[in-house]
Amino acid sequence: MFPVGFVRFATAIEFEWTFVFSPRPRYIRAHSMEDLRYPVGRLQRPETLSDAQRRAAIDVIAAAPSNMRAAVRGLDDAQLDTPYRPEGWTVRQVVHHVPDSHLNAYIRFKWALTEDCPSIKAYDEAAWAKLEDSRTTPVETSLTMLEMLHDRWVRLLRSLSAADYSKKLIHPENGPMTLDGLLATYEWHSRHHAAHVVDLRRRSGWG
Numbered sequence: 001m002f003p004v005g006f007v008r009f010a011t012a013i014e015f016e017w018t019f020v021f022s023p024r025p026r027y028i029r030a031h032s033m034e035d036l037r038y039p040v041g042r043l044q045r046p047e048t049l050s051d052a053q054r055r056a057a058i059d060v061i062a063a064a065p066s067n068m069r070a071a072v073r074g075l076d077d078a079q080l081d082t083p084y085r086p087e088g089w090t091v092r093q094v095v096h097h098v099p100d101s102h103l104n105a106y107i108r109f110k111w112a113l114t115e116d117c118p119s120i121k122a123y124d125e126a127a128w129a130k131l132e133d134s135r136t137t138p139v140e141t142s143l144t145m146l147e148m149l150h151d152r153w154v155r156l157l158r159s160l161s162a163a164d165y166s167k168k169l170i171h172p173e174n175g176p177m178t179l180d181g182l183l184a185t186y187e188w189h190s191r192h193h194a195a196h197v198v199d200l201r202r203r204s205g206w207g
């Protein structure tokens with residue numbers, strides 16, 4: 001066995017090595033990956049919203065198509081086909097994902113408004129993003145699609161009462177959700193994906 005003094009020395013060296021070289025870089029890496037993936041923070045989904053919160057959330061959803069259009073303005077094909085983070089979707093896949101997601105959201109609202117607590121269908125967003133149309137379609141198609149879709153969706157959202165927003169659906173993974181919870185989800189989702197593109201532009205110096 002080693003004398004006690006050597007063990008103390010070895011432990012001290014190991015501690016110092018760990019302290020100096022390991023925790024801080026690991027923290028920085030973990031922190032920045034979280035920031036890259038969740039640039040506006042993770043989703044907080046409240047069960048209910050106040051009237052003012054609801055109006056603000058609808059305004060964000062109403063502005064989402066023009067915000068996404070501004071986020072990709074002037075990007076060329078090589079830039080659009082750049083992943084927004086390591087292992088992440090390309091900008092093009094992000095742009096096509098948003099109407100994929102919001103079409104599902106629009107239909108979920110309609111189901112909850114016209115049926116009694118319906119069970120909805122989840123979809124595999126990662127698999128949808130790998131399909132040919134998500135990888136190669138010009139982004140203009142989805143920007144226009146988002147404008148048209150949000151025009152209908154926002155008209156619907158602005159017409160609903162507080163009682164409507166308390167209506168529920170059953171999500172296969174999240175369980176029962178109110179329409180307030182769904183509204184908060186898509187308000188966050190609208191900001192989340194536009195920020196992926198805006199952040200990439202900033203980090204890449206694309207202007």
Ligand code: NI
Binds near residue numbers: 097101189193
């Ligand atoms: Ni998404």
